[in-house]
Amino acid sequence: MIAPTLTSGSSTAEDAAPVTAPRQRRARADAALVAAVELAREAVVAQTEGDDVGEHQGHVVEGERLLTHRFACTRRGYGGWHWEVTLARAPRQKVVTVDEVVLVPGEGAIVAPEWLPYRERLQPGDLSPGDLLPVPDEDPRLVPCWSYGDDPLDSDDRAQVREVAGDLGLGRVRTLSREGRDAAAERWYDGDGGPASPLAKAAPASCGSCGFLVRLAGPLAGTFGVCANGDANDDGRVVSLDHGCGAHSEASLGKRAQPQPLPDHVWDTLSQDDLERF
């Protein structure tokens, strides 16, 4: 029988022993700092109107001779917030000093939403008349139709090149890239003009067979058109060919929903005098 051989690279039980990190000494609460509640309260009062400071809510040991006292905040509109006062004491000194006073939100506190750059905050419909929303040169939704050449140009030179391009009829500087086109198609298809909208789900027929659909040209023509029915909710909007609505050009009412013919008029010969005689 061949016995397994330990090579020099094999691990031994000693090697496999878990490596433990050097144990860190937990800081102890400094008695002088724990007792300095009134000093901490005075520090908050000195920075506020005084009425804003509520009950003492305990302390947290931050480190060696470093401790934070917490007080409730009673300021209007600041429910769930609290004051924190950090105190410290130098080695071999009895004097307690105030490091900082801060107002911090606790659980359930009302806080401002996380900050977002304005470009990410903008939503369709946010632009007002006169607002400008410049599109960066490297926006992946666009590709150039023609270029300015390899030489770096200042803004005057670029304006001249644009003028020449206009004279030559080269058209727009940039056009939709495949990425920009796909993103738009996805947005439109998933939106109110797509097949999953409640209007489309209850429609008698789809836009593809509707006389009010204006066909598009170009790569999106196979999926989208524009609704031109002034009575429809989607008038003037892009709709997918499998969208639809009740204003479809060929929609008709079922027999039951048809207006019923009125019965013939009845000649009423009773007069007011006859009625009073009864």
Ligand code: SF4
């Ligand atoms: S009227 Fe309705 S079915 Fe016709 S194109 Fe417009 S949205 Fe589509």
